[in-house]
Amino acid sequence: MKLLEERILAEGKVSAGDILRVDSFINHRIDVSFSTEMAKEVKRLFSDTEITLVLTVEASGISIATLVAQQLGVPLVFAKKHQTTNLDGALYSEPAWSYTHQKENNIVVSKEYINAGDKVLLVDDFLARGAALSALAKIVEKAGATVAGAAVVIEKEYQGGGNALRAKGYRVEALAKILKLSEDGIVFG
């Protein structure tokens, strides 16, 4: 998505290592009208695919996932990162290592909200090593539902998570795919 690439170049900040900060419009401040356009693009990309549910994981994926679910006219489920007192009953749980927070999270979804017949689109803001999306895909399959695909705003392709998911047969679409990231610049694919 050309407009997204331009915006990443204009506002993204690359810092030590390979961290890309897009706080100004994606994961702290959110430009909701721009995000709504991104959600429409996700709908267009998956227009040939039946989707009955959008699934994301708290917290920064919730905003774009809400807007994608709105465009698709389906409900959203957001997985929790730890078992809270807010959830009771039977749960699906999968471990996922968070590189951002340097700890293992248990990603948890109530069994009540994924049905065996569901066609589930996984949505997140970032895809790097793919830990969160892999855990979500496992949960979908444990529920006897189908992963219709995964849509992310930004894929850091060089970190391999997206291609590992593709190698497993999942359809993964990124609105911006970054092949190379350094303080000298960003190369999109």
Add this chain to the structure above:
Amino acid sequence: MKLLEERILAEGKVSAGDILRVDSFINHRIDVSFSTEMAKEVKRLFSDTEITLVLTVEASGISIATLVAQQLGVPLVFAKKHQTTNLDGALYSEPAWSYTHQKENNIVVSKEYINAGDKVLLVDDFLARGAALSALAKIVEKAGATVAGAAVVIEKEYQGGGNALRAKGYRVEALAKILKLSEDGIVFG
């Protein structure tokens, strides 16, 4: 909002103490088309008020806050519950006790994203003792911006947080206000 009260009665689960679970449409699975109607109602309630920014705190408020910001045509900022490696630069930080998770969170917003002239609508899914909204209001005022009001989906009025905020002069609107909650039933105000 009558439809919301009906839905709380139909799907809400009251459990030990005074916990109301609305996992099926508000804080785990989200009925996004219903939430969009709730966001329109927030817009209607604040139609006489200038708003330039919506502010919420992760995680479960992000979905409704996104939709309210969409209706109002303004950006959203979601405060983080702890300082992450995702944020750098100068930060506003306020402690807030989470009764749900039984721990103190530091609620953090980058100074970059609230401007002195902003008219800020605080949005959250639940208002009980008001710890999160009070912390957000303090951050807004530290930034030299103005709290235009607070909009929540469900206020547990008997827990006092909403009235404490009103006593301080803030306008607080709840789409459903619960006066009494017990396993025998729910009384709306």
